[in-house]
Amino acid sequence: MRDDFPLFFHEATQSWVLSRYEDVARAFKAPVFTTDNYDWQLEPVHGKTILQMSGREHAVRRALVAPAFRGSMLQETFQPVIERNARELIEAFRQDGEADLVAQFATRFPVNVIVDMLGLDRADHDRFHTWYTAIIDFLGNLSQDPGVAERGVRTRQEFADYMLPIIRNRRQNLGADLLSTLCAAEIDGTSMSDEDIKAFCSLLLAAGGETTDKAIAGILHNLLRHPDQLKAVREDRSLIARAFAETLRFTPPVQMIMRQPAEDVEIAGGTIPAGATVTCLIGAAGRDDRRYSDPDSFNIFRDDLETTTAFSAAADHLAFALGRHFCVGALLAKAEVETGVGLLLDTFPDMTLAADAAPTEQGVFTRGLDTLRVRFTASERAVA
Numbered sequence: 001m002r003d004d005f006p007l008f009f010h011e012a013t014q015s016w017v018l019s020r021y022e023d024v025a026r027a028f029k030a031p032v033f034t035t036d037n038y039d040w041q042l043e044p045v046h047g048k049t050i051l052q053m054s055g056r057e058h059a060v061r062r063a064l065v066a067p068a069f070r071g072s073m074l075q076e077t078f079q080p081v082i083e084r085n086a087r088e089l090i091e092a093f094r095q096d097g098e099a100d101l102v103a104q105f106a107t108r109f110p111v112n113v114i115v116d117m118l119g120l121d122r123a124d125h126d127r128f129h130t131w132y133t134a135i136i137d138f139l140g141n142l143s144q145d146p147g148v149a150e151r152g153v154r155t156r157q158e159f160a161d162y163m164l165p166i167i168r169n170r171r172q173n174l175g176a177d178l179l180s181t182l183c184a185a186e187i188d189g190t191s192m193s194d195e196d197i198k199a200f201c202s203l204l205l206a207a208g209g210e211t212t213d214k215a216i217a218g219i220l221h222n223l224l225r226h227p228d229q230l231k232a233v234r235e236d237r238s239l240i241a242r243a244f245a246e247t248l249r250f251t252p253p254v255q256m257i258m259r260q261p262a263e264d265v266e267i268a269g270g271t272i273p274a275g276a277t278v279t280c281l282i283g284a285a286g287r288d289d290r291r292y293s294d295p296d297s298f299n300i301f302r303d304d305l306e307t308t309t310a311f312s313a314a315a316d317h318l319a320f321a322l323g324r325h326f327c328v329g330a331l332l333a334k335a336e337v338e339t340g341v342g343l344l345l346d347t348f349p350d351m352t353l354a355a356d357a358a359p360t361e362q363g364v365f366t367r368g369l370d371t372l373r374v375r376f377t378a379s380e381r382a383v384a
């Protein structure tokens with residue numbers, strides 16, 4: 001497709017598919033490619049969120065939430081939450097000699113972090129997990145399965161019934177958590193209504209849970225399958241960021257996102273009509289040999305991927321998109337991966353893939369491992 005049909009109309013999804021790096025990058029950066037597609041792709045399950053906003057409305061709303069995910073708020077308030085959550089999960093299996101890092105670590109860690117950041121009840125973990133899975137399934141419901149659609153809409157109601165009373169109560173009892181920050185945030189006289197906050201929390205659970213969960217399993221698997229690179233990372237933990245950037249190129253958790261051009265656009269040798277749906281294949285673009293040398297090899301030392309900018313809108317991979325909607329949580333995801341992977345490597349110096357492990361990747365819209373079974377010498381010392 002990349003070589004012969006760089007612009008391709010896909011009947012089943014009624015969308016125009018882009019797969020070359022250059023074209024996907026342009027679709028993310030050029031404002032003519034709007035995110036109005038989220039009106040039908042996500043609003044029915046989240047309510048209205050910043051993903052589908054544009055212009056000043058988007059800029060103001062994004063500015064309300066962005067400070068919580070960078071700088072001192074991330075370092076001082078949330079880094080200890082990240083460390084505590086990683087430690088608690090590893091502590092639970094460190095003496096077992098084996099673990100499934102998907103079930104016992106990756107699917108729990110990022111969502112626990114968000115739940116703690118928001119100051120919600122961790123005992124409700126299973127409910128959060130069910131909700132965000134239903135939301136992501138709705139987003140990726142390319143075949144329009146009515147059961148998936150119905151479950152998504154039901155989730156919206158259940159989440160609203162759960163969250164709105166908590167938000168009302170938190171407004172009266174502000175604390176140091178992220179939910180209180182959202183309740184109090186104000187820019188140019190704009191603040192967030194209860195409905196806005198509920199929608200944003202729903203987005204956070206889905207955008208920050210499902211994606212980082214797949215990224216953590218992905219980086220661990222990629223390293224375990226390349227022992228030389230794993231050894232290098234063990235010897236120099238600053239290489240985790242590099243291995244994460246390469247994982248985002250090689251096995252991106254979000255394989256595709258959509259856009260909707262406001263006007264007819266010429267791209268990839270053809271014209272996409274205004275109002276059509278465009279599917280941007282992040283996974284395919286990351287393997288484009290016009291952009292990356294030897295793209296099907298996982299190589300944390302490649303010289304055509306920049307690590308220093310990989311977690312900012314100046315990134316040269318596409319896994320967080322680019323431009324105005326560049327992932328708000330990229331630095332949080334980096335902090336989670338650096339902390340989680342670092343602690344796992346510290347605790348288990350001889351961790352290897354279980355001999356009979358056969359992890360397979362699942363999913364089309366978001367994609368990641370179903371299991372990641374590893375073996376290690378049981379650790380006698382509590383996780384530091």
Ligand code: HEM
Binds near residue numbers: 051052062211327330
């Ligand atoms: C490896 C992990 C992650 C990946 C691969 C990822 C991927 C993405 C992508 C592709 C977008 C752009 C969507 C679009 O333009 O249509 C995005 C936006 C966003 N992400 Fe992430 N994300 C990750 C982690 C997180 C985390 C940890 C959070 C927060 C808890 C988060 C919150 C958001 C939000 C709020 C947006 C919307 C930004 C806007 O519209 O301005 N993400 N993410």
